[in-house]
Structure formats: structure tokens, C-alpha cells
Amino acid sequence: VADDDGTLGPAIPKEDFPISRDYVYLDQAAVGLVPEPVAAIMERVTSELARGGTIVLDEYAEVMVLNPTRAAAARLIGAEPGEIAIVSSATEALNQFAWWLKPGPSTNVVVLDGDFPSVILPWLRLSEETGVEVRLVPTRAHPERATAAAIAALVDGRTAAICAGHVQYATGHRLDLGVLADVAAANDAYLVVDATQSVGAVPIDVGQTPVDMLVASSHKWLCAPHGSAFCYLARSMDDFRPPLVGWRGMLSLSDFDGRSLTFLPGARRIELGTISYAAGLALEAGIRYLQRVGLARIARHDLYLCERLAAGLTELGAHILTPTEADRRAGIVTAGFRGRDAEALVAQLRARRVIASARQGAVRFAVHVFNDRADIDHALDVLHDETT
Numbered sequence: 001v002a003d004d005d006g007t008l009g010p011a012i013p014k015e016d017f018p019i020s021r022d023y024v025y026l027d028q029a030a031v032g033l034v035p036e037p038v039a040a041i042m043e044r045v046t047s048e049l050a051r052g053g054t055i056v057l058d059e060y061a062e063v064m065v066l067n068p069t070r071a072a073a074a075r076l077i078g079a080e081p082g083e084i085a086i087v088s089s090a091t092e093a094l095n096q097f098a099w100w101l102k103p104g105p106s107t108n109v110v111v112l113d114g115d116f117p118s119v120i121l122p123w124l125r126l127s128e129e130t131g132v133e134v135r136l137v138p139t140r141a142h143p144e145r146a147t148a149a150a151i152a153a154l155v156d157g158r159t160a161a162i163c164a165g166h167v168q169y170a171t172g173h174r175l176d177l178g179v180l181a182d183v184a185a186a187n188d189a190y191l192v193v194d195a196t197q198s199v200g201a202v203p204i205d206v207g208q209t210p211v212d213m214l215v216a217s218s219h220k221w222l223c224a225p226h227g228s229a230f231c232y233l234a235r236s237m238d239d240f241r242p243p244l245v246g247w248r249g250m251l252s253l254s255d256f257d258g259r260s261l262t263f264l265p266g267a268r269r270i271e272l273g274t275i276s277y278a279a280g281l282a283l284e285a286g287i288r289y290l291q292r293v294g295l296a297r298i299a300r301h302d303l304y305l306c307e308r309l310a311a312g313l314t315e316l317g318a319h320i321l322t323p324t325e326a327d328r329r330a331g332i333v334t335a336g337f338r339g340r341d342a343e344a345l346v347a348q349l350r351a352r353r354v355i356a357s358a359r360q361g362a363v364r365f366a367v368h369v370f371n372d373r374a375d376i377d378h379a380l381d382v383l384h385d386e387t388t
């Protein structure tokens with residue numbers, strides 16, 4: 001961290017996040033604050049498209065419109081632009097994968113039962129159809145089991161896929177992607193990662209840690225608005241024939257000829273229909289905003305403030321669910337307060353302009369680029385008042 005006050009210095013001016021003058025916003029894991037320059041791009045694109053139609057976006061431009069977003073997402077995770085699709089949600093891509101793989105009755109998939117619903121639900125639905133066994137690591141009852149080792153313990157030669165959130169949305173556990181990739185490879189299983197709660201907060205390099213698919217929604221740590229997600233599909237997935245298809249995934253994208261199924265090469269073949277181009281372009285701007293600062297520097301900042309927060313919470317007698325080791329967490333710290341209802345406490349904090357969320361019976365705090373030490377200390381003071 002560059003500055004003593006725990007800020008990222010002039011790279012992240014306070015005025016880029018005006019609401020952070022009046023609130024201590026510790027909720028990036030729910031709805032991420034969008035910096036002013038990114039919000040301005042979204043508003044400009046929305047306005048220009050609404051008012052200008054094909055005068056500002058002709059058919060050729062529409063084919064290319066999300067190329068900068070694919071390139072930005074690729075840069076962010078060490079991929080090639082051809083390995084990136086821009087879709088409307090992480091959920092959409094996770095479903096595409098499950099229904100493509102369609103594992104049968106004598107196989108299993110391994111997921112964490114405390115993971116974000118969209119990571120689990122496609123497999124449960126698929127199980128109704130094919131009888132695939134869905135093996136659940138019981139992290140709801142035992143959050144400490146959100147580890148690559150606990151996942152590995154359920155994987156065997158019949159495992160078709162491991163599907164997991166890189167950082168667990170409720171408790172902030174970060175999984176070791178390198179170990180997971182090794183486990184998947186050793187068992188000839190696919191590895192699908194939902195990086196929605198990690199990418200933008202901690203660096204990811206798919207060149208170092210091979211995954212088959214990695215998805216991330218726009219509206220958390222990437223400092224972009226709702227409405228888009230990126231999906232990395234590894235080159236090793238060239239036999240991927242999307243179960244759901246649409247015009248934006250076809251080679252005929254520009255001539256609107258639907259008489260044959262000829263997919264675009266690379267990840268774009270999973271794109272379906274028109275998404276909000278304003279959201280897609282704002283995603284590019286959000287990624288660029290973070291990359292100006294550098295992901296390694298952001299990670300150090302977020303981890304440092306989380307450590308300070310966790311230490312203060314411990315002093316208050318809270319029970320911290322998130323691991324303390326820096327490589328096992330990212331931007332989330334989740335804490336339980338004995339005898340206190342998490343929803344009620346979150347409401348009390350909100351009344352005092354400290355914004356967090358209740359998840360799985362605990363209070364989830366999320367720290368990102370605009371937060372500083374004063375935010376953490378103020379939140380701890382308010383928590384002290386409200387809990388003692």
C-alpha cells in the first residue's frame with residue numbers, strides 16, 4: 001500500500017466515488033460502486049445509442065462493439081481475446097457449460113454447498129435429467145472446508161467436473177486454483193471457476209493456473225455496472241458446442257443467415273443475443289480503471305485493509321469466518337457476532353451509514369479500492385457502539 005492512510009493515493013481520487021464521502025461502503029461484494037469515469041461512459045453510450053440508433057452503431061460497428069471488452073478481460077487474466085466471450089451474466093455461462101458437458105448417471109460433479117447458487121443449481125437441474133451425482137462439500141455447516149483439499153477428497157476417476165467460486169461469496173475463502181487445476185487434471189475432470197468475487201480484487205493468471213472455463217460478473221470487484229459478464233473458455237475447449245445458440249455466436253453474425261450452425265471460432269461461440277452494449281463497454285472501462293492502478297497493488301491494498309478490519313473485529317469479540325492467511329482470502333471479511341442477528345445488525349449499521357450485507361447468518365464486509373484506513377476504523381467504532 002502506497003500511502004499511510006491506506007489509500008491507493010491519487011490513482012483513486014475520492015471524488016470518483018462521491019457516495020464514499022457520506023457512507024462507509026463495505027459492500028462491493030454485493031453491488032459494486034462504479035467510479036464516476038466508468039459511470040460516465042455507461043451513461044454516454046446509453047444516451048448515444050438511444051438517441052442515435054444505427055446512425056451511431058451501424059451493423060459493422062455492432063459486430064465489433066464488444067471487442068475492447070474482450071481484449072480488456074483477456075489482459076486482466078492473462079488470456080487471449082479469442083478466449084473471451086461477453087455474456088449477460090455469469091449464470092448464463094455456467095449453465096452453458098453444464099448442459100454442454102451433460103455428465104451421465106455413473107459420473108459425478110463436485111461443488112461446495114455454500115457456494116453462490118448459480119454455481120450449484122445448473123448441476124442439480126442436470127442431475128434431474130441425467131442422474132449425474134452432485135457431490136457437495138459441506139461448507140455451509142463447515143466454512144473452513146472451503147479448501148482445494150476438501151474438494152479433492154470428493155474427486156475421483158468418475159468426476160466429470162469441479163465447479164467452484166474462486167472466492168466464496170458468503171465467507172470470503174479463496175481457493176488455491178493451482179491445486180484445483182492439478183486435482184482436475186489428475187482425474188481428467190473439467191475445472192470451472194466462478195471468479196465473480198475474486199477478479200478485480202486479486203490477480204488471476206490462467207496461463208499459470210489452467211482452468212477450462214472461468215466466468216466473472218461485471219458488477220462487483222470490476223467496478224462496472226450490472227448487465228454483463230465475461231467468460232474465458234480455454235483453447236482446449238475447442239470441441240465446445242454450446243447447447244444454447246444465438247446469432248451473436250455465429251459466423252453469419254453480420255449477414256443474419258440462420259440456415260446453418262456455423263460457430264464463430266473461440267469463446268465467442270457461446271454468445272447468444274444482444275446484451276446491453278452500454279454495460280459491456282462500461283465493463284471494459286471498469287477493468288481499465290483498475291488496471292491503471294495495477295491488480296497486484298489493489299490486492300495488497302484490499303488485503304491490508306481486510307487484515308486491519310479482521311483484527312478490529314476480533315478485538316470486538318466477533319467470530320471471523322474468513323481465513324487469516326493472505327493467500328486464502330481476498331476482499332471479503334465475514335464475521336458472526338454471538339447472540340446477534342446478522343440482518344438486524346446490518347440494518348443498525350446501515351442506519352449509521354456503514355454499509356455491509358448479511359450472508360449465511362453472518363455479516364459480510366467487503367473492502368475495495370476506494371476504502372481507506374479511516375473507513376475501517378470508523379466502521380469498527382460504529383460496531384463497537386452497536387455490539388457492546
Ligand SMILES: Cc1ncc(COP(=O)(O)O)c(C=O)c1O
Pocket residue numbers: 088089090091092116118165169194196197216217218228229
Ligand atoms: C460468486 C457469484 N457468482 C455469480 C453472481 C451473480 O452473477 P450473475 O448475476 O452475473 O449471474 C454473484 C453475485 O451476485 C456471486 O457472488
